[in-house]
Amino acid sequence: xxxxxxxxxxxxxxxxxxxxxxxxxxxxxxxxxxxxxxxxxxxxxxxxxxxxxxxxxxxxxxxxxxxxxxxxxxxxxxxxxxxxxxxxxxxxxxxxxxxxxxxxxxxxxxxxxxxxxxxxxxxxxxxxxxxxxxxxxxxxxxxxxxxxxxxxxxxxxxxxxxxxxxxxxxxxxxxxxxxxxxxxxxxxxxxxxxxxxxxxxxxxxxxxxxxxxxxxxxxxxxxxxxxxxxxxxxxxxxxxxxxxxxxxxxxxxxxxxxxxxxxxxxxxxxxxxxxxxxxxxxxxxxxxxxxxxxxxxxxxxxxxxxxxxxxxxxxxxxxxxxxxxxxxxxxxxxxxxxxxxxxxxxxxxxxxxxxxxxxxxxxxxxxxxxxxxxxxxxxxxxxxxxxxxxxxxxxxxxxxxxxxxxxxxxxxxxxxxxxxxxxxxxxxxxxxxxxxxxxxxxxxxxxxxxxxxxxxxxxxxxxxxxxxxxxxxxxxxxxxxxxxxxxxxxxxxxxxxxxxxxxxxxxxxxxxxxxxxxxxxxxxxxxxxxxxxxxxxxxxxxxxxxxxxxxxxxxxxxxxxxxxxxxxxxxxxxxxxxxxxxxxxxxxxxxxxxxxxxxxxxxxxxxxxxxxxxxxxxxxxxxxxxxxxxxxxxxxxxxxxxxxxxxxxxxxxxxxxxxxxxxxxxxxxxxxxxxxxxxxxxxxxxxxxxxxxxxxxxxxxxxxxxxxxxxxxxxxxxxxxxxxxxxxxxxxxxxxxxxxxxxxxxxxxxxxxxxxxxxxxxxxxxxxxxxxxxxxxxxxxxxxxxxx
Amino acid sequence: xxxxxxxxxxxxxxxxxxxxxxxxxxxxxxxxxxxxxxxxxxxxxxxxxxxxxxxxxxxxxxxxxxxxxxxxxxxxxxxxxxxxxxxxxxxxxxxxxxxxxxxxxxxxxxxxxxxxxxxxxxxxxxxxxxxxxxxxxxxxxxxxxxxxxxxxxxxx
Ligand code: FES
Ligand code: FES
Numbered sequence: 001x002x003x004x005x006x007x008x009x010x011x012x013x014x015x016x017x018x019x020x021x022x023x024x025x026x027x028x029x030x031x032x033x034x035x036x037x038x039x040x041x042x043x044x045x046x047x048x049x050x051x052x053x054x055x056x057x058x059x060x061x062x063x064x065x066x067x068x069x070x071x072x073x074x075x076x077x078x079x080x081x082x083x084x085x086x087x088x089x090x091x092x093x094x095x096x097x098x099x100x101x102x103x104x105x106x107x108x109x110x111x112x113x114x115x116x117x118x119x120x121x122x123x124x125x126x127x128x129x130x131x132x133x134x135x136x137x138x139x140x141x142x143x144x145x146x147x148x149x150x151x152x153x154x155x156x157x158x159x160x161x162x163x164x165x166x167x168x169x170x171x172x173x174x175x176x177x178x179x180x181x182x183x184x185x186x187x188x189x190x191x192x193x194x195x196x197x198x199x200x201x202x203x204x205x206x207x208x209x210x211x212x213x214x215x216x217x218x219x220x221x222x223x224x225x226x227x228x229x230x231x232x233x234x235x236x237x238x239x240x241x242x243x244x245x246x247x248x249x250x251x252x253x254x255x256x257x258x259x260x261x262x263x264x265x266x267x268x269x270x271x272x273x274x275x276x277x278x279x280x281x282x283x284x285x286x287x288x289x290x291x292x293x294x295x296x297x298x299x300x301x302x303x304x305x306x307x308x309x310x311x312x313x314x315x316x317x318x319x320x321x322x323x324x325x326x327x328x329x330x331x332x333x334x335x336x337x338x339x340x341x342x343x344x345x346x347x348x349x350x351x352x353x354x355x356x357x358x359x360x361x362x363x364x365x366x367x368x369x370x371x372x373x374x375x376x377x378x379x380x381x382x383x384x385x386x387x388x389x390x391x392x393x394x395x396x397x398x399x400x401x402x403x404x405x406x407x408x409x410x411x412x413x414x415x416x417x418x419x420x421x422x423x424x425x426x427x428x429x430x431x432x433x434x435x436x437x438x439x440x441x442x443x444x445x446x447x448x449x450x451x452x453x454x455x456x457x458x459x460x461x462x463x464x465x466x467x468x469x470x471x472x473x474x475x476x477x478x479x480x481x482x483x484x485x486x487x488x489x490x491x492x493x494x495x496x497x498x499x500x501x502x503x504x505x506x507x508x509x510x511x512x513x514x515x516x517x518x519x520x521x522x523x524x525x526x527x528x529x530x531x532x533x534x535x536x537x538x539x540x541x542x543x544x545x546x547x548x549x550x551x552x553x554x555x556x557x558x559x560x561x562x563x564x565x566x567x568x569x570x571x572x573x574x575x576x577x578x579x580x581x582x583x584x585x586x587x588x589x590x591x592x593x594x595x596x597x598x599x600x601x602x603x604x605x606x607x608x609x610x611x612x613x614x615x616x617x618x619x620x621x622x623x624x625x626x627x628x629x630x631x632x633x634x635x636x637x638x639x640x641x642x643x644x645x646x647x648x649x650x651x652x653x654x655x656x657x658x659x660x661x662x663x664x665x666x667x668x669x670x671x672x673x674x675x676x677x678x679x680x681x682x683x684x685x686x687x688x689x690x691x692x693x694x695x696x697x698x699x700x701x702x703x704x705x706x707x708x709x710x711x712x713x714x715x716x717x718x719x720x721x722x723x724x725x726x727x728x729x730x731x732x733x734x735x736x737x738x739x740x741x742x743x744x745x746x747x748x749x750x751x752x753x754x755x756x757x758x759x760x761x762x763x764x765x766x767x768x769x770x771x772x773x774x775x776x777x778x779x780x781x782x783x784x785x786x787x788x
Numbered sequence: 789x790x791x792x793x794x795x796x797x798x799x800x801x802x803x804x805x806x807x808x809x810x811x812x813x814x815x816x817x818x819x820x821x822x823x824x825x826x827x828x829x830x831x832x833x834x835x836x837x838x839x840x841x842x843x844x845x846x847x848x849x850x851x852x853x854x855x856x857x858x859x860x861x862x863x864x865x866x867x868x869x870x871x872x873x874x875x876x877x878x879x880x881x882x883x884x885x886x887x888x889x890x891x892x893x894x895x896x897x898x899x900x901x902x903x904x905x906x907x908x909x910x911x912x913x914x915x916x917x918x919x920x921x922x923x924x925x926x927x928x929x930x931x932x933x934x935x936x937x938x939x940x941x942x943x944x
Binding site: 017018020021022024025026027028029030031033034036123124125200201202203204251252253254256285286287507508509510674675677678681682683684685686708709710714715716717718720722723 | 807809817818821822823824825826827828829830831833834836863864865867868871873877880881882884886887888889890891892893896911914915916918919921922923924925926927928929930931932
């Protein structure tokens, strides 16, 4: 009797459980702080309590005499040993002023948290105790903390090399902006403060350095998103040849951009180990993390949009003051420029844009990428002024967007800033979001509620983002001091199990699972037979790291290509073993067989064995079953989506309650939908955090007033609704797997979506803008000023 | 001055001389090398350090090791001694309740404490019960699902 066997579900696209989880669930995973070496010492760093001051004198004698203390060092000790910390994104045409950033300040401290000295002791507690005994005589100087104020005449000057505190000025323009504004029936304007945020990965930063004086070799365990870049930069700053430097990113507890750059503490830890010839560990406390690890955002934006009276957008013009902090962090200049300005026209057909961006030094912690990096700031600006336009013209915010969206395209669309988006169906995502949310019904509900004095708001946000960074030639052209390709090695062992070595460095995103799914899908092995190795420069091939939603997009592509090379070799070997022409060898579900003779076959495991023992190889074929790919993407990928938020504002208290959140995202094909959904949840919530709760606050002297988790409000479980997650699928035409990226998507659009919903709720009060975060106090004050 | 303390951790008794100011979390991590318990803050906000102390979930950074003298502590290492995940761990795995994993040990103990008090909590009760545990990766939604799944599987 014939039985029907259901075709096995394809592993690519199935939401299987993560392979990395058992070690994380049982406490067996080792993060940097968990690693202890024999003879290990602990470093504690003394940091500036002033936003801006001259160091007159440092006395470490008492600290050196304290119990357990092995050494204390100041900036003077690093002279000639450590170079300054380099900036690695030298945006061209911007008159960039990279001012010297010493790993330990020598004469002037420029932000609260600037490193001043370090104590190394037998225990962490002894090191912290001794740090308190260091005496520093400071001469405080006036500080400047606001990027717009800092460029004004008379503002305190932070670096002599950067007059008016201007680190760079960069302009992007496309189309005829003057003509657009001349032709306009209407111009709407807004001033937006993209407040400074603190990334707050739950694991703080830290390092464990072990220098061996006898060989000159250094091993560094580091909380990083990109160990290969760490090795490169560390070798330059500490003058250790790259071949003697091994960087390991062990388990890493989230990064969100804050673990891209190398920060003072990393270099100080290495320096101490080099000086003492012993392992030295430094782990930030959370309060230290808030001062010393990089921050994000910090824009002041003046924006204006020109349009016709029927709501067709003609042009967008803006000026941005982007706070850089006291020094330029690794990628900082690229964020408000390349990753921001080039995305100004978003998913809309806008004929002309112009933006002037001033990168500004302030007496604050350096700014770096923070989830979304530049794109949330661009998306917010655009989605905000579109709502203003809709309001002015009395057109529904959805309708006005529809009138301007780029129509669907599947293989390239040129936009005004010079980019070529890969594929998009913005209308499709919007329609899906509207239908799911029940947009029309929501509007009715809102009208009914208003009659009863309840204020419901509906916010819409549409985005397209640039990710999968990116073609290395473009990276070079825009001043990035590195490449942006990725690499993968696939190695089959005799038993048919495989190791995959990748240069990127996931830290929570689940690629140990999704990448095993790629191999399983391409070659018919089981996911459990593929181990993904990452995060160690000694074992993995070069790669540029995990950020910018690029790991699956670029590293995953490298892996797909490598598995296809394996497949080609397997076909050749099969044809030899089965004495058939290679053109006649077919592959299906893990089997290589002669066309028409499915029983004459070899499995990938057979081939792995035969290739490894090499008893019977075709003429000229090398033994082994291994492939390496260096993949440089031909273009970026451009994920997109449409989100809808529903809020209710309590008129008595100003409290914003987020009632619903609908997210429709399109990242092309999904390798593991469960993981994609998790990325959306986390990303959306981080963006909501910016809209409603988060803000790093400095006083005029440069004191960080939100200097601990007690003062800086990241989202908690009890203040959030479930996110309703949906997708559309528009594959990237140039990607070997048709995938895009999903890591940052939620954050890029959720801030403006929630913000738009709150302003929509306050329409009866005539409120047009409130500075973020939309705390009850601010919302209440805005309402009271206007009144319904 | 040092103090003698005696604690039972994951079923094993430890007698140690400690500094009076030593926090329980440091005792676990540094003295016993049980590094599964995490430190995410210095202001008792994040909950990464949550362990079971005599059957009650406590933030081990808020408690001196000396105060725990004579007590019994369960850390994440004590939940699956033979590698067999317990129901709460299993549920977090099943429902993708973790990404970077840093908050996870603390979340698991917060979950256990909740389920001990309420075997069938609503989503709202779960969210409320987890307000002292911060996660920057998951947006909490899959953690809520994990807790629900653990409850459904009869975890206590
Ligand atoms: S370490 Fe954050 S609450 Fe204990
Ligand atoms: S999983 Fe990363 S902090 Fe919760």
